[in-house]
Amino acid sequence: MIDYNANNGDIILKRENFDLDEVLDNGQAFRWTRTESGYDKTYTGHMMNKPLTISQNGDRIILHNTSRDEFLDVWYHYFDLETDYRELIRRFSEDEVLSKACAFAPGIRILNQDFEETLLSFILSQNNNIPRIKGIIGRLCEMNGGRFPTHEDLEFADEQTFAPLRAGFRARYLADCVHKLNSGEISRDISDALPDDEAMKKLCTITGVGVKVASCVLLFACHRFSICPVDVWIKRVNERYYPNGFPECTKGFEGLAQQYLFYAIRNNVI
DNA sequence: CGCCAGGACGCCC
């Protein structure tokens, strides 16, 4: 399935359940930008400040200028290539609405993103829209020489530090989050060490982090497929189709099901 | 111009 082209240094994959729009532009990551190229689709972006240009063309995914080692160390896990999405879609398709949502975007995958970047990004996401979230995060990176800052980069940051972001009332929340990361109260360790409810409770000790933001961190950075972020769009899905909760066939994978439904309702397909 | 956004918080009962 992996074809490494040693001449030009590209990794080439067979494109199964993998669409760049559906993975990189569906509200789980905010730092990938689509660029023009000779391919069907091309995006450029980062994982922990490691840059990548990635394309899809017909039934191929192409990771440009990427060594086999880097692919196996970073991108294989980032793009969640160890998970069989076809099998999960097959389960979900028992339900009529979900079946439609999965058929519309069979290329959705849940990324394994950096913990701190996901946490700060989703604090900025609250009561906000996706284009503006991307703008604020872009300015946060500009502030830091083009890289997404670590908590060490922000060791002396306070609310005023974030003024140039024009993040509004969220600046205070960022400051508290960075403070708790620097003190060690919050760290990526909670993603390994704690069960769902305790990890959730811990994240919610950050000012400006509630159940929704914590859920996004646990799903999009910690890969907990059973945790289901409920935003205004999913509330609409529930009112319209699932007044008694998600169907039985999503059990254990409610967070993933949520991502198909989120993308589908935003695109007016359900 | 007004409505809304991948919400959380504080206050009220």
Add this chain to the structure above:
DNA sequence: GGGCGTCATGGC
């Protein structure tokens, strides 16, 4: 413990 106004900014 649920309901409601408020918060800062700008996309559409």
